[in-house]
Amino acid sequence: MDTTLNALLQLYEQAGDRMYAGEAVTQLAHAWQCGRLAEKSGANAGLQLASWLHDIGHLMSAAPGTPTLRGEDDRHEALGAQLLMPIFGPSVAEPIRLHVQAKRYLVGMRESYAKKLTPDSIRSLQLQGGPMDAVACAQFETEPFFFDAVKLRVWDDLAKKSGWFEDTPEAALGHLASLMVKVKAQCVTQI
Ligand SMILES: [Fe+2]
Numbered sequence: 269m270d271t272t273l274n275a276l277l278q279l280y281e282q283a284g285d286r287m288y289a290g291e292a293v294t295q296l297a298h299a300w301q302c303g304r305l306a307e308k309s310g311a312n313a314g315l316q317l318a319s320w321l322h323d324i325g326h327l328m329s330a331a332p333g334t335p336t337l338r339g340e341d342d343r344h345e346a347l348g349a350q351l352l353m354p355i356f357g358p359s360v361a362e363p364i365r366l367h368v369q370a371k372r373y374l375v376g377m378r379e380s381y382a383k384k385l386t387p388d389s390i391r392s393l394q395l396q397g398g399p400m401d402a403v404a405c406a407q408f409e410t411e412p413f414f415f416d417a418v419k420l421r422v423w424d425d426l427a428k429k430s431g432w433f434e435d436t437p438e439a440a441l442g443h444l445a446s447l448m449v450k451v452k453a454q455c456v457t458q459i
C-alpha cells in the first residue's frame with residue numbers, strides 16, 4: 269500500500285478508539301458500521317469507501333470533547349472531501365462533502381426524520397443551518413452525487429449503535445486497507 273493510503277489508515281489506527289463526540293460509539297466503530305451498512309445494501313466499492321471515511325474530518329480536526337455543546341461546527345465534511353478528492357476522486361469525496369447537507373435535506377423533506385437523529389446530531393443540525401426549505405431541497409436534488417449522499421446519510425444515522433462491532437480492530441482496518449487499494453486502482457484506470 270502506498271504512503272498516502274498508509275497515512276489515512278494511520279489516522280484510524282491512532283485515533284479510531286476515540287469516542288465519537290456526543291455518541292455511544294468509537295470513531296472506528298461508527299466508520300465500520302457505516303461501511304458495513306453500505307456493503308449490506310449492495311453499494312459499489314466507491315460508496316462503501318465513502319461510507320467508511322465520511323467522518324475522517326473529525327479525526328483530522330481533533331477538537332476536544334463535544335464541539336456541538338460549545339456551539340462549534342468543525343466543518344468536517346469539507347475537510348474530509350478536500351483531503352480525499354485528489355486520492356479517490358469525486359465518487360468518494362462528493363458524497364462525503366454532501367453528507368451534512370443530506371441531513372438538512374432529509375429533515376427538510378420529512379420532519380419525522382429528525383426522530384432518527386441522536387441528540388448530538390440534532391444539535392449539529394442547528395449549527396449547520398437547520399432543515400432545508402423547499403427551494404434548497406430542490407437545488408440539492410440537482411447535485412450529481414445527490415442519491416449517494418442521501419444513502420450515505422441514512423447509513424450514517426443508523427451507524428451509532430453501541431456494541432455493534434463484529435470485527436477486531438485489526439480485521440476492520442485490514443478491510444479498510446483493501447477497500448482503499450481497490451478504489452484507488454479503479455480511480456487510476458478511469459483517468
Ligand atoms: Fe459526519
Ligand SMILES: [Fe+2]
Binds near residue numbers: 298
Ligand atoms: Fe458520521
